[in-house]
C-alpha cells in the first residue's frame with residue numbers, strides 16, 4: 001500500500017521537506033500576521049500531524065509571532081514555511097503543524113475547506129469559491 005506523500009521546498013531550495021498522508025485540514029487565512037509574513041493577501045495552510053512532517057534538507061528559522069506560536073521560514077530566502085503552536089490548552093494543537101501550501105510541489109492536490117480571519121480580508125481579495133468564511137477562527141464565532 002502506498003501512502004500519499006507531499007513534498008515541498010522554499011524558494012531557494014535550501015529547505016526541503018515532506019509530509020506523509022493527507023492533510024487534516026486546509027484553509028485560507030486572511031489574518032494580518034499571515035499577510036505581513038508572506039507579503040500576500042492571504043496564506044493557504046495545510047495542517048498535518050506534526051509527526052507526519054520531516055525536514056529533509058536545511059534548517060528553518062523560527063519567529064515567535066504570538067506567545068507560544070512559532071512561524072518558520074527559510075533563513076536564506078525568507079519563504080514562509082510552517083506555523084505551529086507550542087502552548088495550547090487543547091492538547092491536539094500541540095501535535096499539529098501547518099505548512100504554507102504555496103511551498104508544496106503539488107498544491108493542486110489540496111482541497112481547501114474554508115476561509116478564516118476574514119475580518120482582515122483585503123477588499124480587493126474577493127471570496128468567490130463558495131467556501132465557508134469565518135470572522136476569526138472557525139472555533140470562535
Ligand SMILES: [Zn+2]
Nearest residue numbers: 010012074077
Ligand atoms: Zn530558501
Ligand SMILES: [Zn+2]
Nearest residue numbers: 029030031034
Ligand atoms: Zn493567519
